[in-house]
Amino acid sequence: MSDETLAEMLERTADRTEVGAPPMNQMYAAAQRSRRRRGAWTALASAAAVATVIGGIAVLSPDPGGKPSVAEPGLVTPAPGMRLVGIENVVIEVPQEWGTNEVRCGTPQADTVVIDQGLTPACGWSRPAVVSSVKITRDGRDVAAKWEQIEVDGVKASRAEIPCTHYFDVGGGMSDICRSAVEFPEQDVQVLAEVSNPDLDQARAEVDEILSRIRVLPDGQTTIPLRESVSLEMQAKSGAEYVRLLKQMGLEPRVEYVENKEIPDGFAVGVDPVVGTPVKVGEEVTVQITGDAAKNTTAPTTEETKAPGKDKTDGTETLDIPDGKQLVASGRFAFTVPQDWGMNTTECGTPSVNTVLMPVGLGERLCKFYRQPGVQTVEFGSGLSRAGIENPERVQVDGNQARREEIQCDPLEGTPGAVLCSGGLYFIDDQVTLRAASSHTVEATARLQVEQLLSGVSVLPDGWAGVPGLDDANNHPDGKPTERYRDALEDLGFEVAIRTITEGFTTGAKEGTIVEVSPAPGSVLRKGEQVTMTVTKND
Structure with a gap:
């Protein structure tokens, strides 16, 4: 089966062989020792950013709540009115009405779960006065506080104290927020809970209650793996890599090719069930990959894929980025x-x-x-x-x-x-x-x-450049940040697109202030690729 192309997999009509439940906890621990972890600003991030913002493709996204769960012996299921979301075998229970990635500039704007965001625009946005959020990541400890050793369903973890702060945020608003996290070192997963509320006692209690709903799935259950991080790292090989990852986790991938003129062939652009959803080992998972199945132009195989850029030859010197x-x-x-x-x-x-x-x-x-x-x-x-x-x-x-x-x-x-x-x-x-x-x-x-x-x-070799930061442009005394940053991007060889917004931006920002750049500053791109800057425009 490892030698079949995905196109051949689609043509199979025979019943699939039952897949036994692998020892998931042991697999996660072993995978941690060899995993190529995600990079938020890897080489060639431009195409992945396009995959994030282009609206011309219909990405699978069923109702977050899904169908009512049916309890099965030995499996973790959510309580009525709740849903489970997580990474690998670490999940947390949140209300069904909570959104997913309802953020602006990375800041939650409503009660939401934040997972698999991809690139986060470099900009500032105020957090509402009363909002709760859970962020599930592999980014390491994100709470500056004392940590203590705990166990969750028999699995070793660390829990941070709950610091609460009172500050004026970058949007000019006043925020009161409490935050804490639980870290699982074997799985390399962190669950961060943040609650903003003027009543800090209430916020602290809610953070504690949110984190109490973390569970560890038993063998025989896992979650749909992160997709955006694979797209960022593997680019046009992300489809093949994501299929390989699903198989490694004991799931059955079914490929659905979709055409899009804005995104190169081979990108994994959608998955059903959605990322973070708990599933039983052996279940079928639909993956959307850019390309034309009839022409079989991007039929990825289950063989190991190489790091991006190492085997690409288009006249531009390639980048060799070490694993990890x-x-x-x-x-x-x-x-x-x-x-x-x-x-x-x-x-x-x-x-x-x-x-x-x-x-x-x-x-x-x-x-x-x-x-x-x-x-x-x-x-x-x-x-x-x-x-x-x-x-x-x-x-x-x-x-x-x-x-x-x-x-x-x-x-x-x-x-x-x-x-x-x-x-x-x-x-x-x-x-x-x-x-x-x-x-x-x-x-x-x-x-x-x-x-x-x-x-x-x-x-960097000729033909490559990094997207610069915004500080010099936004803070320059000439008061012309848009022009300065556009000139800087064009001098580096990038194509520049400008988008304007008239409301919702940082309070007090002058007209022409740059509030967002995509791909984000720090991204390494080929010269000639497009960088989009979002600037303020007063009514």
Whole structure:
């Protein structure tokens, strides 16, 4: 069966052989040791972003509530009026009326589950005063608080305390929010609950109640795997990879080809049941893949697929991205960082987890948050620090001359005995600095981590460029962010499209402020691809 094409699978009319229930918990633990984790800003992200926003394709999306569940012995089923959603064998029960990915700029706008978002636009949006949300991810710990060891249905996990904050958000609104999370290390899954409510006692109680509804599925049950992350990572091979993933999880994929002129052949663009839905092992799952089944132009097989770009030859030099890594760039310059790193993951403007910093120039929360030990960051900037001026060391990076900033370590504010070390590379001809930083309780470890991050700096080959950040454009004193950012994109060789909005944007934003970019800043694209910027326009 592993040698059959999907087109041949579609022609089979004989009854399928019953599939026994594999030991899912053991499989998840084994898969964690070899999984190629998702990267939010991988090479060639443009086509995946198109798949997210183009409205010309009918993606399967049945009613989130589905049919009333029928309890079966040994299986986890939701209570009346509730539904289950999750990753692998970790699920949480939420009300049926909750939406899925009802967000703006990544911020929930109604009671919702956030899962498999794909690229998140680089913009700021206010969270409503009273709203509850659950985010199910593989992004690692997203709560800066004390964690304790717990068990859920006999499976080891960690639970964060429930910090509550009161702040002015980037939209100019006032928010009161409580948040906590449960992390499952074996499955590499985190369930984050956030509740905004002026009554913080009520918000705290609701967070606690939400997280109490987490369950671990038994052998014989699993969930529909993440699709957007596969599309981002595998691009035109995502259809084949998603089919392989379904088979690996003991499910029976049925392919339905769909035509779309905007999306290249081979993309996985829809799945039924929807992502995160619990199913029994052996059930049939319909996958929508772009292409023409009659011509069999994209008949993927179940063989192992290769990493994107490694075997693509179209006259442009290809990118070789190591497994488990992602490439994040601005213009010609790039960092190679782990795939589980976030983008601008901060609290009050301070990094809260390992993250790439690429400010969007829309302001930060008016609050105070101390950076914790164990956080690493990289960022793109301009100009040269004092350390770089005083250090005459010159180095070559992919044939480009750079000046190396000496690594400096200072006491970490808020944590006695810990340090914050940072260093950078200043590219003389381009007047661009790439910096790395690490906070740690051991100075030698922090210095080593900075060295390792800077060793991942590279210059992109001709034909490639990274979508730049928005900070310089939105905060420039000339007051013309749209023109400045458009010129910057065109100078990098991108095609530029501009979309305007007249309402719902950040309070006080001037006309022409850029509130969203797609693909997101940091994405690595081929020159000539389109970047869409959304700008404010006053009535």
